[in-house]
Amino acid sequence: MKKDRISINVIRRLPRYLRYLDDLAYKGVSRVSSSEMGKQMGLTASQIRQDFSCFGEFGQQGYGYNVDTLRRHIGTILGMSELRSAVIIGVGNLGRALMGNFDFDKYGFSLVAAFDLAPNVIGTEVFGLVVRDGSNFENFISEHDVDIAIMTVPKRNAHSVAKKLAAAGIKGIWNFTNIDLGISDSDVIVENVHFSDSLLSLSYFLSCQENDTEGKN
Amino acid sequence: MKKDRISINVIRRLPRYLRYLDDLAYKGVSRVSSSEMGKQMGLTASQIRQDFSCFGEFGQQGYGYNVDTLRRHIGTILGMSELRSAVIIGVGNLGRALMGNFDFDKYGFSLVAAFDLAPNVIGTEVFGLVVRDGSNFENFISEHDVDIAIMTVPKRNAHSVAKKLAAAGIKGIWNFTNIDLGISDSDVIVENVHFSDSLLSLSYFLSCQENDTEGKN
Numbered sequence: 001m002k003k004d005r006i007s008i009n010v011i012r013r014l015p016r017y018l019r020y021l022d023d024l025a026y027k028g029v030s031r032v033s034s035s036e037m038g039k040q041m042g043l044t045a046s047q048i049r050q051d052f053s054c055f056g057e058f059g060q061q062g063y064g065y066n067v068d069t070l071r072r073h074i075g076t077i078l079g080m081s082e083l084r085s086a087v088i089i090g091v092g093n094l095g096r097a098l099m100g101n102f103d104f105d106k107y108g109f110s111l112v113a114a115f116d117l118a119p120n121v122i123g124t125e126v127f128g129l130v131v132r133d134g135s136n137f138e139n140f141i142s143e144h145d146v147d148i149a150i151m152t153v154p155k156r157n158a159h160s161v162a163k164k165l166a167a168a169g170i171k172g173i174w175n176f177t178n179i180d181l182g183i184s185d186s187d188v189i190v191e192n193v194h195f196s197d198s199l200l201s202l203s204y205f206l207s208c209q210e211n212d213t214e215g216k217n
Numbered sequence: 218m219k220k221d222r223i224s225i226n227v228i229r230r231l232p233r234y235l236r237y238l239d240d241l242a243y244k245g246v247s248r249v250s251s252s253e254m255g256k257q258m259g260l261t262a263s264q265i266r267q268d269f270s271c272f273g274e275f276g277q278q279g280y281g282y283n284v285d286t287l288r289r290h291i292g293t294i295l296g297m298s299e300l301r302s303a304v305i306i307g308v309g310n311l312g313r314a315l316m317g318n319f320d321f322d323k324y325g326f327s328l329v330a331a332f333d334l335a336p337n338v339i340g341t342e343v344f345g346l347v348v349r350d351g352s353n354f355e356n357f358i359s360e361h362d363v364d365i366a367i368m369t370v371p372k373r374n375a376h377s378v379a380k381k382l383a384a385a386g387i388k389g390i391w392n393f394t395n396i397d398l399g400i401s402d403s404d405v406i407v408e409n410v411h412f413s414d415s416l417l418s419l420s421y422f423l424s425c426q427e428n429d430t431e432g433k434n
Contacts, residue, residue, distance in 0.1 A: 008259055009226075011421055015414035023397070042225055078417045079424035094314035098412070101311070107416055148419065171426070172419050180240070189426060191419035195315070195410065197232035199324055199391055200295045202365065202408035204228055206389050207296035209406060 006054045013051055014074050016041065021071045033064040080108040085146045086174075089161055090153035091116040091131050094176055098150060099127040109148070113140055117157075138168035148172040155179050162188075223271045230268055231291050233258065238288045250281040297325040302363045303391075306378055307370035308333040308348050311393055315367060316344040326365070330357055334374075355385035365389040372396050379405075 020041055024032055034052075035045040052070075055077055075081065086109045088095050095114065104111045115134035116122060122133050132140065140146070149165050151158065155177055162181035165173060165188065172189040175181055181190055237258055241249055251269075252262040269287075272294055292298065303326045305312050312331065321328045332351035333339060339350050349357065357363070366382050368375065372394055379398035382390060382405065389406040392398055398407055 011418060012414075014421070015411070015417040018417070019411065019413075077421065077424075079420040080417070082420070082424065084420070084423065092314070093310045093317060097310035097314055102412055107413055108420060109416070147423065172423050174416060174419055187426070189419060189422045191415055191422070193412065193415050194232070194236065195319060196236075196324055197229075198408055198410050199326070200232040200235070200297070201228060202389050202391055202406060203296040203299070203301070203325060204231070204294065205406045205408070206301065206364065207294075207299065209388070209404070 010051045010054055013043075014078055017048075017051075018071065018074050018078070021067055021074070024067050025071060030067050031064045032067055036064075082108050084109050084148060085112045085144065086110065086148045086150060087113045087115065087137065087141065087146050088150045088152060089115050089134060089137060089165070090151065090157075091118075091121055091126055092152060092154075095150075095152035096126060098152065099129065112144065112146065113137075115140075138164055141165065141168040141170055146170060148174060150174045150176070151181075152176045162190075227268045227271055230260075231295055234265075234268075235288065235291050235295070238284055238291070241284050242288060247284050248281045249284055253281075299325050301326050301365060302329045302361065303327065303365045303367060304330045304332065304354065304358065304363050305367045305369060306332050306351060306354060306382070307368065307374075308335075308338055308343055309369060309371075312367075312369035313343060315369065316346070329361065329363065330354075332357075355381055358382065358385040358387055363387060365391060367391045367393070368398075369393045379407075 017037075020037065021032075033045075034048040037043070037048050038045040041048075052065075055073070086104060088099060088111060091099070091114050095116075099111065099114065111129065113132055114126060114129045115132050115137045117134040121131050124131055137149075141149070147170075149170050149172075151161060151165075151173055153161050158175075158177040158179040159182055162173065162175075162183050166183045166186040170188055172191065173181065173183075175190055175192045178192075178194060178196075180192075183190065234254075237254065238249075250262070251265040254260070254265050255262040258265075269282075272290070303321060305316060305328060308316070308331050312333075316328065316331065328346065330349055331343060331346045332349050332354045334351040338348050341348055354366075358366070364387075366387050366389075368378060368382075368390055370378050375392075375394040375396040376399055379390065379392075379400050383400045383403040387405055389408065390398065392407055392409045395409075395411060395413075397409075400407065
């Protein structure tokens, strides 16, 4: 399997497939066709078949996909069975929201430490983790060979934190700072979360609906 | 402009184009070619030209796009100049993170009210808004003709809140609950934020890198 030959668009669709399949499994559905998936997900059946064919043969013509097999397979492709370690840098509102509500285990990550700079936060327990002194996270990361860091620090600290993370040997950063971290010359894989992309899509669809309504009046 | 004929994939790319163009403008770049954009964004030049052609003619062969014109145009398409009103339902950690850090104004939204159910939160001021009693947000929404609600409530409240929002005449919901709201029979446009999609992409790229490294050893 030549993973790195696969188009980024296919990769980005895999988590969506997984959510859809999880939902089917939850509802007790054991088999699904590419056309049924396409209808539900707003994709064509042939696109879905093409996407899955990048990773081998999952289905059988005219018979559909086995939901559980496909889920497991996509989960493995996405690295969910790797059991990676994660630390969170920045225990503000967003950091706490993730620590309290996001199911890291489900996606193959174990949250092993949380760091913050605020003296009144360091040493307190937040969702089962005692917050560590954020002025010295590098030692922890290199000693424990941590895989990823979740960056929920203020924008003004983003560059310096990213640089330190890279120097400490972090492999990936899940970046919530909405800032280009400026470490593209390193080997660190950065995944940026941009809330605005999603709000702007909503904004677009609202405009479409308004135009439609005006057209009917 | 037949907005609703445009593929969902094109729409989803528009906010990314906008971010890239904002970045160019910030750096003082006034003109960009589709091939330069493609290189930076991991798309082909022809895909970019095709995307933009859905909305009319922006560029000139061999001359590139004017960064400011293109930014304005994409912003208008995405409805950023509409000045819509938003309320936030759920002033927990995630709600506060958005209230404190997300630049609603920049994207054409005005955050006009925040609601919560917790007695010790109601009446307190959070980032300039006095939190209102969340047991009765419907009146506010219909009286003020609010456009969108940002749902940052616990999962267990997601269905009931969504139903009330729909009944109160909300037009769109920005849903952070990670739950299918079950109001697909209404006219409400729901935009779901799935943090896991992004983490799983990071997970995938980590796996690729590990495979590469193993290959070299």
